[in-house]
Amino acid sequence: MSAVADVPSLLRDAVGEAGLITDPADMGRYLTDWRNAYSGRAAAVVRPGTTEEVAAVVRTCRDAGVAVVPQGGNTGLCGGSMPDDSGRQVVLSLDRMRRVRGIDPVNQTVTVEAGVVLQAVQEAAAAEGCLFPLSLGSEGSCTVGGNLATNAGGTGVLRYGNMRDLTLGLEVVLPDGRIWNGLRGLRKDNTGYDLKHLFIGAEGTLGVITAAVLKLFPAVRSRATAWVALPSPQAAVDLIGIVRALCGDRLTGFEIMSRQSVDFVLAHRAGVRDPLDAVHPWYVLVELGDTLPDAGLGGLLEAALEEAFERDVAADAVVASGSAQVAELWGLREGISEAQNFEGPSLKHDVTVPVSSIPAFVEQTDRALQKAVPGIRIVTYGHIGDGNLHYNLSKPAGSDDDDFRAVAEELARVVYDSTSSFDGSISAEHGLGQSKRDVIADYKDAYELELMRGLKQLFDPDGLMNPGKVLPREDGVARAER
Amino acid sequence: MSAVADVPSLLRDAVGEAGLITDPADMGRYLTDWRNAYSGRAAAVVRPGTTEEVAAVVRTCRDAGVAVVPQGGNTGLCGGSMPDDSGRQVVLSLDRMRRVRGIDPVNQTVTVEAGVVLQAVQEAAAAEGCLFPLSLGSEGSCTVGGNLATNAGGTGVLRYGNMRDLTLGLEVVLPDGRIWNGLRGLRKDNTGYDLKHLFIGAEGTLGVITAAVLKLFPAVRSRATAWVALPSPQAAVDLIGIVRALCGDRLTGFEIMSRQSVDFVLAHRAGVRDPLDAVHPWYVLVELGDTLPDAGLGGLLEAALEEAFERDVAADAVVASGSAQVAELWGLREGISEAQNFEGPSLKHDVTVPVSSIPAFVEQTDRALQKAVPGIRIVTYGHIGDGNLHYNLSKPAGSDDDDFRAVAEELARVVYDSTSSFDGSISAEHGLGQSKRDVIADYKDAYELELMRGLKQLFDPDGLMNPGKVLPREDGVARAER
Numbered sequence: 001m002s003a004v005a006d007v008p009s010l011l012r013d014a015v016g017e018a019g020l021i022t023d024p025a026d027m028g029r030y031l032t033d034w035r036n037a038y039s040g041r042a043a044a045v046v047r048p049g050t051t052e053e054v055a056a057v058v059r060t061c062r063d064a065g066v067a068v069v070p071q072g073g074n075t076g077l078c079g080g081s082m083p084d085d086s087g088r089q090v091v092l093s094l095d096r097m098r099r100v101r102g103i104d105p106v107n108q109t110v111t112v113e114a115g116v117v118l119q120a121v122q123e124a125a126a127a128e129g130c131l132f133p134l135s136l137g138s139e140g141s142c143t144v145g146g147n148l149a150t151n152a153g154g155t156g157v158l159r160y161g162n163m164r165d166l167t168l169g170l171e172v173v174l175p176d177g178r179i180w181n182g183l184r185g186l187r188k189d190n191t192g193y194d195l196k197h198l199f200i201g202a203e204g205t206l207g208v209i210t211a212a213v214l215k216l217f218p219a220v221r222s223r224a225t226a227w228v229a230l231p232s233p234q235a236a237v238d239l240i241g242i243v244r245a246l247c248g249d250r251l252t253g254f255e256i257m258s259r260q261s262v263d264f265v266l267a268h269r270a271g272v273r274d275p276l277d278a279v280h281p282w283y284v285l286v287e288l289g290d291t292l293p294d295a296g297l298g299g300l301l302e303a304a305l306e307e308a309f310e311r312d313v314a315a316d317a318v319v320a321s322g323s324a325q326v327a328e329l330w331g332l333r334e335g336i337s338e339a340q341n342f343e344g345p346s347l348k349h350d351v352t353v354p355v356s357s358i359p360a361f362v363e364q365t366d367r368a369l370q371k372a373v374p375g376i377r378i379v380t381y382g383h384i385g386d387g388n389l390h391y392n393l394s395k396p397a398g399s400d401d402d403d404f405r406a407v408a409e410e411l412a413r414v415v416y417d418s419t420s421s422f423d424g425s426i427s428a429e430h431g432l433g434q435s436k437r438d439v440i441a442d443y444k445d446a447y448e449l450e451l452m453r454g455l456k457q458l459f460d461p462d463g464l465m466n467p468g469k470v471l472p473r474e475d476g477v478a479r480a481e482r
Numbered sequence: 483m484s485a486v487a488d489v490p491s492l493l494r495d496a497v498g499e500a501g502l503i504t505d506p507a508d509m510g511r512y513l514t515d516w517r518n519a520y521s522g523r524a525a526a527v528v529r530p531g532t533t534e535e536v537a538a539v540v541r542t543c544r545d546a547g548v549a550v551v552p553q554g555g556n557t558g559l560c561g562g563s564m565p566d567d568s569g570r571q572v573v574l575s576l577d578r579m580r581r582v583r584g585i586d587p588v589n590q591t592v593t594v595e596a597g598v599v600l601q602a603v604q605e606a607a608a609a610e611g612c613l614f615p616l617s618l619g620s621e622g623s624c625t626v627g628g629n630l631a632t633n634a635g636g637t638g639v640l641r642y643g644n645m646r647d648l649t650l651g652l653e654v655v656l657p658d659g660r661i662w663n664g665l666r667g668l669r670k671d672n673t674g675y676d677l678k679h680l681f682i683g684a685e686g687t688l689g690v691i692t693a694a695v696l697k698l699f700p701a702v703r704s705r706a707t708a709w710v711a712l713p714s715p716q717a718a719v720d721l722i723g724i725v726r727a728l729c730g731d732r733l734t735g736f737e738i739m740s741r742q743s744v745d746f747v748l749a750h751r752a753g754v755r756d757p758l759d760a761v762h763p764w765y766v767l768v769e770l771g772d773t774l775p776d777a778g779l780g781g782l783l784e785a786a787l788e789e790a791f792e793r794d795v796a797a798d799a800v801v802a803s804g805s806a807q808v809a810e811l812w813g814l815r816e817g818i819s820e821a822q823n824f825e826g827p828s829l830k831h832d833v834t835v836p837v838s839s840i841p842a843f844v845e846q847t848d849r850a851l852q853k854a855v856p857g858i859r860i861v862t863y864g865h866i867g868d869g870n871l872h873y874n875l876s877k878p879a880g881s882d883d884d885d886f887r888a889v890a891e892e893l894a895r896v897v898y899d900s901t902s903s904f905d906g907s908i909s910a911e912h913g914l915g916q917s918k919r920d921v922i923a924d925y926k927d928a929y930e931l932e933l934m935r936g937l938k939q940l941f942d943p944d945g946l947m948n949p950g951k952v953l954p955r956e957d958g959v960a961r962a963e964r
Binding site: 058073104107108109129143150153157158162163165174178179180181182184185187188189190191192193194195197198200201202206215217218221234237238240245246247248249250290291292302317348352353354355356357383386387388423424425426427428429430431432436440443444445446448449451452455458459470471 | 586
């Protein structure tokens with residue numbers, strides 16, 4: 001085993017001068033995440049250009065007993081790609097592995113390296129008349145490798161599924177430095193255990209994903225969008241049922257927002273306005289899509305809204321009449337996260353419950369939060385069609401930031417306890433990373449955690465692959481952290 | 483450790499008199515598969531009625547060092563649910579676990595026990611105005627547990643995915659007799675390693691699936707079906723592209739058949755006739771579906787066929803004009819497997835290649851097969867939209883059955899070698915079971931097999947859970963078989 005001090009020079013052998021950063025000034029952007037929420041130190045940042053170089057880096061670090069922290073676009077929300085502050089870990093950035101290795105519109109697949117930015121995949125698909133449907137706020141900078149490592153979600157899940165569902169094959173460098181070539185572009189393959197699903201969503205703790213074969217779909221050629229005002233979350237759930245019954249699987253988006261969420265956007269984002277005259281407690285943005293260019297979606301959407309009015313489900317609605325208005329309505333949805341930052345600390349929670357439990361869940365959670373911090377401003381919004389709410393919290397108006405930060409953990413417990421009581425998940429689409437790795441132990445079955453630890457031990461017996469992430473500390477001891 | 487002779491009485495304690503069969507006459511139907519292709523012997527057949535009873539059976543057998551063979555509807559094609567002929571294994575049938583535990587049309591999920599027959603799931607969904615889209619020939623007798631264990635496919639995969647894609651949560655009894663409750667009905671859940679995908683497709687070698695939460699979809703309310711004659715597999719691939727471009731994801735079925743396949747059905751099935759006057763080398767059955775009741779699918783399909791004629795892709799076509807004609811066309815497709823049995827031994831191969839490779843793959847494989855056995859009758863058909871062909875073989879007309887059976891292994895090698903040369907899979911939707919467990923070693927990456935063995939060892943260190951299936955024998959020794 002080499003001394004840790006030798007590691008940079010050994011890594012230089014593995015990736016060459018172009019792939020190694022050891023100057024602290026140059027390492028900076030790899031050692032702080034985009035929100036400045038997480039930061040760390042590193043012995044080096046390596047940027048391999050090929051899968052073989054990734055394997056060489058992993059072997060070098062394993063031989064030296066040094067931990068590796070894989071990193072994509074550095075846009076995660078749970079600190080999953082940040083090193084610790086020991087300065088002894090090595091950050092393995094995939095940002096030089098940006099090749100679209102091939103696209104096959106007949107097979108409806110694209111093969112990409114882990115460092116390809118999500119938007120580049122969407123564009124490569126569009127250039128062939130196809131759709132790659134994963135879509136999220138950070139699509140201009142997040143990478144396929146990160147999308148895979150966190151099983152990313154976003155607004156397209158309702159119709160197309162999570163990243164996991166969009167993946168046919170993977171190439172992975174395992175913690176022993178060997179390369180598993182599972183880059184199969186097959187729709188059906190039943191020849192043993194499905195390994196790819198182990199690495200998807202494992203946040204780099206079982207190996208480094210270096211490439212993937214992803215599914216493509218027929219391009220969507222027409223859309224219709226409506227902004228609907230509703231009296232309650234129950235009405236939103238009822239509206240999903242109405243739209244499903246009348247429009248079937250043309251339903252491609254269904255996003256809910258509380259009035260509080262919309263108020264923040266109206267206050268802090270330039271160029272937006274309330275699409276409706278009166279104030280309503282809840283809104284949904286409904287989107288239909290069709291692969292036909294002239295699919296009569298506007299009429300379908302209006303028929304669904306008609307039914308919703310008749311049944312007293314909807315209070316008011318606007319159907320967007322052109323692409324400018326569509327952008328304006330989506331702006332209200334997409335502006336929430338940023339607008340909330342103007343109102344003090346944003347305590348973010350990303351949870352799922354069964355769609356049918358949403359009304360009772362929101363009522364119970366809101367009540368408990370108001371009891372814990374009277375006047376708290378609850379910024380609830382998200383992909384309600386998937387049962388996924390971003391249950392974000394802002395301090396009572398005019399109160400102290402630090403007082404609010406001081407109760408962050410208590411409020412998270414309120415949200416998670418409520419989620420758990422409805423058989424929900426405390427991380428819908430952001431993963432566990434470092435921020436939720438310990439709290440998960442209180443919400444996940446102990447036997448399931450034991451099975452997860454067994455898998456970690458099997459694939460990474462030395463505990464050198466992204467330690468300190470996903471798996472809870474045992475007995476409060478950071479066993480795997482180095 | 484108890485003597486094996488005591489096992490039946492211990493099992494009686496676990497499942498009661500009603501759940502235990504030891505009389506050889508009564509065990510018969512559990513010890514021979516539906517085709518009479520595989521048979522075995524058993525110390526007992528146990529039929530637990532609850533998950534807790536399944537766990538008690540597994541613990542009892544583990545303590546006694548006796549192997550357990552989980553069994554669903556006994557309709558598999560690779561012998562995956564058959565015991566060996568030692569008479570020492572215990573068959574664990576899930577056929578008494580037939581409860582639909584709950585259906586939630588708002589959440590679009592159904593929770594079912596492993597012994598529920600696939601058709602009963604389809605019917606439970608339909609009663610709520612929903613669709614459960616898995617559809618296969620044996621749906622009247624195969625069970626959800628078997629569908630999960632083999633990651634079943636069928637004709638709906640093109641639009642809805644394999645069984646794996648239709649599953650949100652699982653309940654599993656592991657080889658140590660503990661119950662993992664992963665019965666979550668969530669569309670998004672990113673809280674650690676995804677365990678369910680390990681058990682799906684593992685053919686009962688990592689544990690016994692006892693229940694599942696499955697996805698539902700909006701019901702399909704209109705369909706259009708066409709029978710299209712084509713000059714070549716390339717034309718079939720071109721036709722997929724045309725239909726996708728014009729009909730988008732309304733395309734729900736795309737099945738190819740060689741003329742040889744159709745000839746066998748016309749010769750041996752009552753009440754079918756050739757829908758077209760002339761003879762053509764290839765046919766596809768195209769199906770469009772829509773969730774709207776009056777969706778104009780007939781016009782769309784005709785427009786796609788028009789384009790196919792103009793581009794010389796299609797030679798002739800019939801659009802079905804009513805449900806009787808739809809049934810007649812599907813009868814030609816569904817009758818192939820049975821009709822082939824009248825022509826001597828059927829050597830069956832279930833393979834996938836990328837859709838774009840189908841034309842070259844068929845040409846290369848047919849040439850090699852004709853070279854190996856001149857005059858061989860090649861019954862190629864299947865789900866070409868997924869790249870999945872059933873490459874079945876019948877002897878040359880008038881030749882000897884045994885001569886043909888004698889070259890079965892050689893011919894399988896021809897098909898598999900060709901499949902492998904196009905980066906395909908030698909088992910698309912039937913699994914490995916016992917029939918393909920050894921041959922897979924020649925087609926799967928050795929490292930991948932090593933990782934599979936590691937997982938088997940982790941979950942089932944005693945090798946008592948469905949031994950002799952999926953994993954290749956090591957060095958020709960049936961290490962795990964008891």
